[in-house]
Amino acid sequence: xSKNVTINFSVNGERETRVVEAxxxxxxFIREQLNLTGTKEGCAVGECGACIVLLDGNPANSCLVxxxxxxxxxxxxxxxxxxxxxxxxxQKAFIDHAAxxxxxxxxxxIMSARALLERNPSPTDAxxxxxxxxxxxxxxxxxxxxxxxxxxxxxNGEGRIE
Amino acid sequence: MPALNYVxxxxxxxxxxxxxxxxxxxxxxxxxxxxxxxxIKKSTVAHGRIKRIDTSKAEKHPGVKAVVTGREFPNKVGLxxxxxxxxxxxxxxxxxxxxAAVAAVSEKSAAEAVELIEVEYEELPAVFDPREALQxxxxxxxxxxxxxxRVPVFYPTPGTNIxxxxxLRKGDTEKGFAEADLILEREYHVPQMQHVTIETHKAAALxxxxxxxxxxxxxxxxxxxxxLLAKSLDxxxxxxxxxxxxxxxxxxxxAGATMEGLVIPxxxxxxxxxxxxxxxREEDVQGTFTRQALYARLKTGVxxxxxxxxxxxxxxxxxxxxxxxxxxxxxxAGYSSTGAYDIPNVKxxxxxxxxxxxxxxxVRGFGMCEMQWGIERQIDEIARELKMDPLQLRLIxxxxxxxxxxxxxxxxxxxxxxxxxxxxxxxxxxxxxxRYRGKGIAGLVxxxxxxxxxxxxxxxxxxxxxxxxxxxxxxxxxxxxxxAISQIAxxxxxxxxxxxxxxxxxxxxxxxxxxxxxxxxxxxCGKAVQMAARDVLEQIYxxxxxxxxxxxxxxxxxxxxxxxxxxxxxxxxxxxxADSYKKDTGEGVSGPIIxxxxxxxxxxxxxxxxxxxxxxxxFYCFGATAAEVEVDPETGTVKILQxxxxxxxxxxxxxxxxxxxxHGGTIMGLSTALYEEIQLDRGRVLNPNFTDYKxxxxxxxxxxxxxxxxxxEADGPYGLRGIGEQPMISVAPAIANAVADAVGIDPRTxxxxxxxxxxxxxxxxxxxxxxxx
Numbered sequence: 001x002s003k004n005v006t007i008n009f010s011v012n013g014e015r016e017t018r019v020v021e022a023x024x025x026x027x028x029f030i031r032e033q034l035n036l037t038g039t040k041e042g043c044a045v046g047e048c049g050a051c052i053v054l055l056d057g058n059p060a061n062s063c064l065v066x067x068x069x070x071x072x073x074x075x076x077x078x079x080x081x082x083x084x085x086x087x088x089x090x091q092k093a094f095i096d097h098a099a100x101x102x103x104x105x106x107x108x109x110i111m112s113a114r115a116l117l118e119r120n121p122s123p124t125d126a127x128x129x130x131x132x133x134x135x136x137x138x139x140x141x142x143x144x145x146x147x148x149x150x151x152x153x154x155x156n157g158e159g160r161i162e
Numbered sequence: 163m164p165a166l167n168y169v170x171x172x173x174x175x176x177x178x179x180x181x182x183x184x185x186x187x188x189x190x191x192x193x194x195x196x197x198x199x200x201x202i203k204k205s206t207v208a209h210g211r212i213k214r215i216d217t218s219k220a221e222k223h224p225g226v227k228a229v230v231t232g233r234e235f236p237n238k239v240g241l242x243x244x245x246x247x248x249x250x251x252x253x254x255x256x257x258x259x260x261x262a263a264v265a266a267v268s269e270k271s272a273a274e275a276v277e278l279i280e281v282e283y284e285e286l287p288a289v290f291d292p293r294e295a296l297q298x299x300x301x302x303x304x305x306x307x308x309x310x311x312r313v314p315v316f317y318p319t320p321g322t323n324i325x326x327x328x329x330l331r332k333g334d335t336e337k338g339f340a341e342a343d344l345i346l347e348r349e350y351h352v353p354q355m356q357h358v359t360i361e362t363h364k365a366a367a368l369x370x371x372x373x374x375x376x377x378x379x380x381x382x383x384x385x386x387x388x389x390l391l392a393k394s395l396d397x398x399x400x401x402x403x404x405x406x407x408x409x410x411x412x413x414x415x416x417a418g419a420t421m422e423g424l425v426i427p428x429x430x431x432x433x434x435x436x437x438x439x440x441x442x443r444e445e446d447v448q449g450t451f452t453r454q455a456l457y458a459r460l461k462t463g464v465x466x467x468x469x470x471x472x473x474x475x476x477x478x479x480x481x482x483x484x485x486x487x488x489x490x491x492x493x494x495a496g497y498s499s500t501g502a503y504d505i506p507n508v509k510x511x512x513x514x515x516x517x518x519x520x521x522x523x524x525v526r527g528f529g530m531c532e533m534q535w536g537i538e539r540q541i542d543e544i545a546r547e548l549k550m551d552p553l554q555l556r557l558i559x560x561x562x563x564x565x566x567x568x569x570x571x572x573x574x575x576x577x578x579x580x581x582x583x584x585x586x587x588x589x590x591x592x593x594x595x596x597r598y599r600g601k602g603i604a605g606l607v608x609x610x611x612x613x614x615x616x617x618x619x620x621x622x623x624x625x626x627x628x629x630x631x632x633x634x635x636x637x638x639x640x641x642x643x644x645x646a647i648s649q650i651a652x653x654x655x656x657x658x659x660x661x662x663x664x665x666x667x668x669x670x671x672x673x674x675x676x677x678x679x680x681x682x683x684x685x686x687c688g689k690a691v692q693m694a695a696r697d698v699l700e701q702i703y704x705x706x707x708x709x710x711x712x713x714x715x716x717x718x719x720x721x722x723x724x725x726x727x728x729x730x731x732x733x734x735x736x737x738x739x740a741d742s743y744k745k746d747t748g749e750g751v752s753g754p755i756i757x758x759x760x761x762x763x764x765x766x767x768x769x770x771x772x773x774x775x776x777x778x779x780x781f782y783c784f785g786a787t788a789a790e791v792e793v794d795p796e797t798g799t800v801k802i803l804q805x806x807x808x809x810x811x812x813x814x815x816x817x818x819x820x821x822x823x824x825h826g827g828t829i830m831g832l833s834t835a836l837y838e839e840i841q842l843d844r845g846r847v848l849n850p851n852f853t854d855y856k857x858x859x860x861x862x863x864x865x866x867x868x869x870x871x872x873x874x875e876a877d878g879p880y881g882l883r884g885i886g887e888q889p890m891i892s893v894a895p896a897i898a899n900a901v902a903d904a905v906g907i908d909p910r911t912x913x914x915x916x917x918x919x920x921x922x923x924x925x926x927x928x929x930x931x932x933x934x935x
Contacts, residue, residue: 036184037187037191038184039184077184079183087179091183096174101641101826102408103408104188106181106182128860130861133859136859138830140826140833140863142829143825143863144822145860146863
């Protein structure tokens with residue numbers, strides 16, 4: 001039996017204390033213990049990005065992180081973006097640009113985009129491509145995703161300041 | 163055609179908010195407990211007799227509730243040729259074939275328990291190349307082919323590895339070749355690929371104490387899964403319920419019945435528990451449908467003026483270990499074997515061949531990407547020999563209004579020449595831009611591959627307040643079914659899209675749908691929805707006529723109101739009619755309004771068994787791709803500079819979603835052109851993960867120019883035709899033709915990896931360039 005670890009963290013703005021098995025993956029913890037099933041598993045080995053969440057604002061493949069490592073950190077998942085029924089601007093942009101089809105990669109994709117925009121509010125196409133190259137979309141909505149993220153740029157793609 | 167209000171408009175996806183908030187429920191997101199977790203024991207040889215299976219240690223492992231093997235559960239399943247068992251029975255035919263399964267209280271316990279199952283094999287001689295499998299001395303993959311049940315339009319050859327031989331004879335090829343000034347004969351090859359949907363295959367089963375089976379599946383087609391499972395289990399259809407939630411990508415890989423049967427016997431042993439299986443990425447790549455590899459030989463005769471006079475096409479398909487579905491890919495490729503071109507004399511033989519490779523099956527394009535690869539490459543090779551522009555050669559031979567397909571079916575509403583010219587213009591066709599740069603073009607055509615009576619149905623319920631529920635059996639795997647069908651219902655009823663509700667299917671409540679495959683459902687379900695809407699309107703107008711005292715034939719529904727066409731002030735709110743309409747005296751007149759639509763194609767037919775002539779196409783969708791590339795001769799790297807795609811959608815129901823689909827298909831085509839190939843070593847997949855099996859990221863995606871043409875399909879709902887698979891078909895040959903133009907090599911296979919391109923360039927320089935790998 002693996003050891004149990006007590007972790008203190010925040011999830012989508014709420015403080016939490018939990019006891020977790022030391023070898024439990026963060027992805028499994030998020031899905032099965034926090035019941036936040038928006039975060040998806042596509043490969044379980046960090047290749048596809050479907051499970052990307054933000055830890056202290058940085059994107060992380062949650063399948064590669066242990067739940068125990070959450071101690072002292074802020075976790076943001078896809079469920080934490082909309083506030084009081086109002087969608088976050090990245091979510092809105094994904095809808096406006098039809099930047100997905102099946103939607104399975106979308107939560108991870110949006111989290112990566114969110115992280116990019118927080119550290120770089122006016123990304124170029126190259127910045128977007130680099131930041132999202134860890135997220136696979138088999139439906140191939142990449143062109144729309146690029147446009148969606150660009151539309152969230154402070155320069156709004158056409159050089160306008162919002 | 164009258165102006166449209168809701169079709170042709172880019173409304174947001176019906177599933178949009180759920181999908182960007184993490185609220186969309188995919189199979190694994192459902193809590194459907196109390197639950198058990200299943201894992202499978204897989205074969206470690208590609209072909210072998212099972213000498214012994216010992217499950218005793220696994221059965222005693224803590225947490226294990228049930229173990230099953232093929233001995234106890236030999237049930238067979240299959241769509242067109244029933245050659246497949248859920249578990250290997252007696253022998254295994256491919257590496258990774260399920261031989262046993264365990265259900266346990268945790269994933270961990272189940273994973274440990276399968277390791278405790280001991281299986282001993284006597285290895286049998288195996289065959290991994292379909293051309294070798296055709297030889298007399300080849301080992302037989304299925305010894306008792308003659309005993310297999312099949313749909314009678316498939317022609318296996320018992321005593322061989324041929325599970326279907328499709329023959330097509332049109333015109334007189336001897337005469338055609340005699341008329342030719344040039345005859346070109348070449349071989350082409352297409353490797354296996356995999357859908358690698360980001361959501362892997364998953365299924366769950368519940369056997370209730372009263373003997374009812376509920377299955378949750380990532381299946382594209384719950385009705386057909388229900389039908390195939392009920393037959394396999396000898397259960398009445400009504401006792402089997404299949405639910406498909408949102409599906410994380412399909413592309414054909416989740417068509418038919420796939421792996422649902424693995425959990426059913428476990429569920430039968432544990433009534434009251436939901437037994438769930440989630441394939442790992444490796445299991446998904448190794449153990450679900452792959453695109454069948456194709457070895458093709460084309461011989462084309464052409465006159466000096468560019469007119470093609472004859473085509474002889476031989477296709478040898480690697481069907482893999484089971485071809486229950488694959489036999490129809492071989493048939494579809496056969497009856498379509500002239501691609502988008504009008505060729506008067508054709509002789510085609512298309513063979514589905516068993517090997518000990520992974521199971522072949524449907525993939526986006528359903529044989530068309532593979533079959534049209536050879537056609538589109540050969541046209542460029544002919545153009546070079548004739549010193550003719552490849553675009554011109556395509557325009558001369560391309561199908562036009564009234565042209566006949568290989569099977570002799572006349573095509574209508576055709577604007578293939580426009581499809582070609584549009585993409586050619588987009589990349590400035592004819593202008594050479596630099597030494598290592600080149601341009602290529604390719605055309606495409608595809609009809610849905612489906613039985614001639616593949617049906618769709620719809621129910622429309624008008625709620626008591628005048629809002630609408632549409633019930634359909636089609637699935638939502640990203641293609642936009644929910645949105646497109648809502649728009650068609652909105653148009654047919656003249657009620658806004660926001661008032662239309664539609665859900666993913668559940669066979670206990672949704673009406674029958676053959677399958678969500680073949681780019682067919684927007685058309686076929688659209689037809690059913692139009693019929694249901696007409697039924698609803700008749701009922702509404704009958705009641706409105708009673709209420710207003712005017713003829714039913716002079717009524718019009720507009721959103722929430724029914725009015726008299728001759729005087730709009732005579733009107734009644736829809737909700738008054740919909741809420742169990744009664745007279746002023748209180749006497750009831752009519753219960754709830756429910757409309758019914760039931761559609762089956764009536765113009766398709768069987769094909770002649772000797773000549774393959776007949777009408778297999780519900781509609782034919784044309785398109786084209788053009789590409790400009792730059793090849794680095796030092797590294798063999800192909801860079802895409804321009805990529806343009808056109809598709810004739812007839813009528814785009816939702817132009818924005820239509821465009822996303824065109825881009826997505828083009829990217830999948832690009833991916834196969836440059837990256838994707840299943841690497842096999844004696845039937846074992848060497849690259850069952852995203853590190854070794856590459857698909858593009860956003861950083862590998864060039865901008866794509868897309869062009870949606872709208873040449874209305876007369877019988878299609880609002881003139882539409884399906885476009886889901888099509889954009890992929892012409893991409894690989896267009897890119898290969900551009901590479902050929904850039905550096906003068908002649909790719910006969912793909913992906914065009916740097917290694918392959920570099921080698922071909924070096925061989926060309928050395929004068930030994932023939933057929934690369």
